[in-house]
Amino acid sequence: MADSTPFLTRSDHSLESLLPPSLDETIERCIGNFNWAQLLQAVLVSFSWLFDAQQTFISVFTDAEPSWHCTDATAGLPCNSVSDICQLPKDTWSWDFPAHTSIISEWGLECASSLVKGLPASSFFAGCLIGGLLLATLADSSLGRKNMLFFSCLMMSLATLLTILSPNVWVYSVLRFVNGFGRATIGTSAIVLSTELVGKRWRGQVGVLGFFCFTFGFLSLPAIAYIKEGSSWRTLYLWTAVPAIFYCILVWFFVHESPRWLFVRGRKEEAVSTLKSMATAGDGVATMSFSNVKLEQQGTMNADLFSAIKDLVEKPWAFRRLTVVMLTGLGIGTVYYGMPLGLGNLNFNLYLSVTFNALSELPASLVTFFLIKKLGRKSSIIGFTILSGICSILCVVTEKVSGNLQMALELISFFSACTAFDVGLIYTLELFPTCVRNSALSMVRQALVLGGVFSPVLVAAGRTNGLWSFGVFGVAIGLCGLPVLSLPETKERTLSDTMDEEENKDKIGMIN
Numbered sequence: 001m002a003d004s005t006p007f008l009t010r011s012d013h014s015l016e017s018l019l020p021p022s023l024d025e026t027i028e029r030c031i032g033n034f035n036w037a038q039l040l041q042a043v044l045v046s047f048s049w050l051f052d053a054q055q056t057f058i059s060v061f062t063d064a065e066p067s068w069h070c071t072d073a074t075a076g077l078p079c080n081s082v083s084d085i086c087q088l089p090k091d092t093w094s095w096d097f098p099a100h101t102s103i104i105s106e107w108g109l110e111c112a113s114s115l116v117k118g119l120p121a122s123s124f125f126a127g128c129l130i131g132g133l134l135l136a137t138l139a140d141s142s143l144g145r146k147n148m149l150f151f152s153c154l155m156m157s158l159a160t161l162l163t164i165l166s167p168n169v170w171v172y173s174v175l176r177f178v179n180g181f182g183r184a185t186i187g188t189s190a191i192v193l194s195t196e197l198v199g200k201r202w203r204g205q206v207g208v209l210g211f212f213c214f215t216f217g218f219l220s221l222p223a224i225a226y227i228k229e230g231s232s233w234r235t236l237y238l239w240t241a242v243p244a245i246f247y248c249i250l251v252w253f254f255v256h257e258s259p260r261w262l263f264v265r266g267r268k269e270e271a272v273s274t275l276k277s278m279a280t281a282g283d284g285v286a287t288m289s290f291s292n293v294k295l296e297q298q299g300t301m302n303a304d305l306f307s308a309i310k311d312l313v314e315k316p317w318a319f320r321r322l323t324v325v326m327l328t329g330l331g332i333g334t335v336y337y338g339m340p341l342g343l344g345n346l347n348f349n350l351y352l353s354v355t356f357n358a359l360s361e362l363p364a365s366l367v368t369f370f371l372i373k374k375l376g377r378k379s380s381i382i383g384f385t386i387l388s389g390i391c392s393i394l395c396v397v398t399e400k401v402s403g404n405l406q407m408a409l410e411l412i413s414f415f416s417a418c419t420a421f422d423v424g425l426i427y428t429l430e431l432f433p434t435c436v437r438n439s440a441l442s443m444v445r446q447a448l449v450l451g452g453v454f455s456p457v458l459v460a461a462g463r464t465n466g467l468w469s470f471g472v473f474g475v476a477i478g479l480c481g482l483p484v485l486s487l488p489e490t491k492e493r494t495l496s497d498t499m500d501e502e503e504n505k506d507k508i509g510m511i512n
Contacts, residue, residue, distance in 0.1 A: 027259060028199050030275040037278045038198050044255055045194040046209040048153055051244040052186045053217030055156060055179055057340055058240065059121045060354055061225040062233040064344065065104045067096045086111035100232040107169055116169065118456040121341065123173040125452040127180025132446040135185045137308045139438040144265070145193035146257045148185055148438075154248045155182030160241035164234045184449070187214075188442045191425060196258040196434070197278065200494055204372035204426055208365055211422045215361035222354045260434045264497060308439035311499055312432075318499070321431050322440060324483045325424065326447035328381065331480025332424060333451025334458075335388055335417040335473045339410060342459040342469050346410065347403040360411050364418035368426070376491055377427040381420050381484050388416035389478025395470040410470075417477060421448070430490035434497040451476070 068085060071094050085093060099105040109117055139148035159179040166172035191210050195203045221236075228235050256278065262271035312318045343353040368375075391413035398406045425441065432440040462469025496502035 030279045041197050042194045042206045045190050046213050048186050048190045049210040049213040050217035052183055053214040054240040055183055064102050066102050068093050097230050102233055120173045120176045121456045123177040124180040127177035128184045128449040131181035131184030132442050137439045139189050140308045144257050144261055145189050146255050149189040150251045152182055152186045157244035160237050163237045188445050192438045193258050196260045207426045208369040211365040215365055219358035222351050226351055308436040311436055324487055325428050325444050328480050329444045329447035330451050331477040332420050333448030334476045336421050337452030338455030338473055339414045348407050357414055360415040361418045364415050368422040378484050378489055380423045382481050384416040384420040385477050385481025388413045389474040392470050392474030396466040399466050433502045
């Protein structure tokens with residue numbers, strides 16, 4: 001009896017050695033060691049976030065209400081800096097810059113309702129929302145990650161180019177809707193594709209590359225707007241559209257498809273070819289056999305377009321996770337998209353305030369990049385959402401105390417929201433298996449965008465009372481981050497490929 005335990009242990013190890021390797025083990029063996037080929041792929045894919053950021057925040061400048069001044073014809077009339085421009089005769093005031101610098105001045109919208117003025121921005125976010133819902137599962141089903149990224153970027157780029165020809169605010173709003181519809185899945189496809197092209201050790205760092213690119217895209221807007229100050233708002237669209245079109249060409253010819261997605265879809269030869277082309281020389285991958293790779297077939301991968309969402313809703317554990325991360329995303333999105341739109345309400349230079357907000361995304365990305373291995377996903381999201389909420393509410397309290405203090409609090413709040421945004425997306429892609437990962441991440445991004453849909457309304461209401469903008473922002477992000485406490489921690493755990501595999505992990509407590 002003394003030898004029975006060693007015998008059973010040896011038998012178990014022998015049986016394990018005879019089992020075929022899993023898909024995750026195979027991919028780790030091929031691309032677990034990071035190399036230049038993987039870095040170039042990750043950077044090229046992540047670069048799409050730069051153009052995504054430009055179109056997301058471009059309306060801060062193109063749709064801004066320009067400054068104006070009284071003219072010499074104001075003799076005897078009560079015209080001053082606090083006058084209502086709509087109550088003054090047209091010949092008593094003038095814009096500080098040429099009328100074509102903004103859609104407001106070019107199309108005479110200075111006295112239009114807040115609904116009309118905010119229509120283009122609301123149309124953009126509405127397009128993002130609808131586009132995300134309709135296109136969410138294409139990257140998981142028929143198109144794949146690469147093709148979805150290409151078509152999304154192309155649609156956004158062409159819509160941006162056509163926006164230059166807009167004759168009025170109504171056509172402009174329609175094209176902004178199409179623009180938002182196209183860009184809806186760019187970030188999702190990019191982060192999923194880039195993280196599936198590398199091993200798990202580098203997954204967090206590669207995921208953050210997109211956030212860096214988004215920051216640079218955001219930061220490029222005030223730079224371009226300042227260089228082109230006084231030029232037509234159409235120039236800003238031209239300068240952001242042409243590079244994006246060239247980028248689409250690079251994606252089509254040089255980006256690889258996700259080997260995970262190819263394997264799950266049954267396109268084994270393409271997956272093997274991709275893995276061999278990206279593997280580190282000397283790892284023996286060139287002579288490696290892939291015939292015995294074990295893959296739990298996910299029948300729904302070949303089903304209808306919305307089968308991935310169906311799986312997410314039907315599985316209790318998946319539905320619970322999706323509900324929580326979407327609720328958290330709604331709160332984060334309200335601040336993330338709302339605060340840049342509300343910068344015009346602060347007593348601060350618009351170019352500087354936008355630049356400071358864009359720069360605050362950089363430390364957020366750096367914090368995530370360097371500490372993602374050490375940061376617990378849950379504690380990070382909860383901590384940063386609470387901090388963002390407190391500082392946002394304090395922006396209302398200090399409104400009449402100091403403009404500089406209010407700006408500092410706004411920056412801390414936005415920085416915290418950005419960090420929560422970054423960690424939240426990485427957390428989401430780790431919570432769900434390959435077969436539904438892109439769809440789950442798309443749903444969370446739509447929750448973020450939904451917060452953006454409400455934000456312009458809150459910003460408009462906040463022009464007279466900051467409680468309706470920054471106050472609501474703070475309450476929303478502070479409360480919506482708390483439900484994350486009910487979810488499992490995913491730090492340093494392997495990715496699953498099928499719903500059954502993830503469900504088994506959940507049952508046996510592998511991701512407590």
